[in-house]
Amino acid sequence: MLSCSFGDAPATLMVLPANQVLQTLPVANIMDMAPMMNVMPFVMCKSPANPMVIALTAAKLGVFTPAPCVPVPAGPWTPGKATVVVGAMPVIDKTSMLMCAWGGVIQITDTGQKTVTD
Numbered sequence: 001m002l003s004c005s006f007g008d009a010p011a012t013l014m015v016l017p018a019n020q021v022l023q024t025l026p027v028a029n030i031m032d033m034a035p036m037m038n039v040m041p042f043v044m045c046k047s048p049a050n051p052m053v054i055a056l057t058a059a060k061l062g063v064f065t066p067a068p069c070v071p072v073p074a075g076p077w078t079p080g081k082a083t084v085v086v087g088a089m090p091v092i093d094k095t096s097m098l099m100c101a102w103g104g105v106i107q108i109t110d111t112g113q114k115t116v117t118d
Helices: 051-059
Strands: 002-004 081-086 089-091 097-099 105-108
Touching: none
Parallel strands: none
Antiparallel strands: 002 105, 081 089, 097 105
């Protein structure tokens, strides 16, 4: 699960089967950042830098108005775990972040990994 500093709700990180480990478990790497394919929307965006937020706010005569979220990653996940590579790229872990072009910071809130004690 992911969160965005300007998003309204958590979203899911979708890891495609291309990066499978042990033929069953997909693992995300730093290039798994495609909007609507890897990074799902965070419902509504509250970034004042988002052109849709700007347009909707102007249409409501200056009353701040969030817009539907469409993630716009501004580069790959950072930092990747350089010691573990999948699909020729470093994997991401719970410390990795993805910057959005509208100023948001996307972070991992739940890795989905379960341990024996979970």
